Amino acid sequence: MTSYIFRYFNIVGLGETTRLLLTAAKVRWTEESSDFEQGKLDNPNGCPVVLIQKSSDGSPDLVFNEFIPMERYLARTYGFLPADPSQAALQEQLRDEQRGVMKNLLISVAIGIEATQVVRDLVFIMFEERLEKFINAHTELLRKNGNTGYSFSSTLSYADLMIYSFMRLVIIEFAQSSKDIARRFKGKMTPELAKLAATVEADPLLEAYVSQRGKFSNVF
Template sequence: MSADSDKPSYVLRYFDAIGYGESIRLLLTAANVEWTEERPEWPREKPNQPFGRLPVLIEKSTDGSPEFLICESGSVERYLARTYGFLPTDLKKAALQEQIRDQLIDAIVAFTGFVRDIHDEDKNAKLKTFEEMLDKIIAIQTKNLKSNGNTGRLFGDSLSYADIATYVFFKNVAIGFVKFKADIADYLKPKLTPEIIKLISTVETDPKLAKNVLKSGNLVAAISA
């Protein structure tokens, strides 16, 4: 993807999935940098990754030589968000956005537990935990959006890290998780508030993201179906 020549370029290693890679994809897209994606053969390439898992981001200097490698999705996201201005420089204001992302990941981990458990009783308990967390997230995010004037943005009037992380969370639930629980989107859709739906639409139509945001699916269409 072509971008400004005075910026570094990047290689993202991740699977062909929304998962933990989508926020990174959208941050790279919004930053208007050159980047490509590698899909390592798994699990053969697992031992060759620094922490034995994905995503991995490689930053290359302007002459194309690798100069920085970073792992763990949260660390990658925060690095890119700070580098390209999607997190505020004020530490307290940044922390308010970062805590949102961490709450969203807690819910994803709960759903992953539901997928991995083999006993029905344990699966049902994990699913209930996820649903309770999802309800709480929707309530908190709706309150935050109202406090920001219901602009479709969680903070201020421009695209932020929190907006991207929230959009990707709901994309995972409504599109990515369906292959593990076919009716999960049916649980989600009636609970979405007008404020959340506006955020989803605002992010999905943001001109900064136009190159990449729909490649993993149209979330507005998914929640409207």
């Protein structure tokens, strides 16, 4: 039986979608704390390993050190991406768009440490504009799907897990370090996205995840 070892920090971070996918897939997996610096030294390409797929005899047969290829592999393997390439591409494109928003977010946080107020304001405005477009686009997608709480069809998808983990990251994790960002993000949430968060948390496939990591949809 295939099993997995997931290596990451015990935070709501870039690995949250992977946690959701592994849980929803009902596969055997364990999580290990990541030694980021040592991981970079151990791997020839300088990137720490974040997911190891092990075969039934316990030997590693697939190793990932990048999150998006890892997510897409899991989503395809366990049915959270459709078999139709064109339909799958729609969800993969959403993930790429979300990555762009995330980059803007991290830049706005990092540059705020030493930049002048004018620069900080400009960078944050750029982030907010891109975030608002992303939120509006996903909200429209949810409306077109009948506002069921799912982005596509009537079952849990990669797109649902991706946007849920992104909301959770900003509203929970950034509330600890960047309260203004968390507050503004929360203020932009739409009823459709709030319903998606509640729907994901109520899905039986994620009962173990919610039990361990708790809900956040009740903050809306």
